[in-house]
Amino acid sequence: MPSAVYVCICNAVTDHDIRAAAEAGCTNLAGLTMRTGAGACCGSCVESATQVLAEARAAIELPLVLLDRAA
Numbered sequence: 001m002p003s004a005v006y007v008c009i010c011n012a013v014t015d016h017d018i019r020a021a022a023e024a025g026c027t028n029l030a031g032l033t034m035r036t037g038a039g040a041c042c043g044s045c046v047e048s049a050t051q052v053l054a055e056a057r058a059a060i061e062l063p064l065v066l067l068d069r070a071a
């Protein structure tokens, strides 16, 4: 597993934390903020956190799309 990268410095939230939140069912920034604190202070991480969350969600949802196509 690659080293973690801090996405939210204010709340020490890493990309690994965001991926874990996505795997736990987090689908949007509001949920991510509630779960991890990302974006709750200065807000400068919001764009990056949203992007990492979207990438994580896409990686989770992709296999389901492939299964649907195979059926």
Ligand code: FES
Pocket: 007, 008, 009, 010, 011, 038, 039, 040, 041, 042, 043, 044, 045, 046
């Ligand atoms: S860097 Fe995330 S709230 Fe400040």
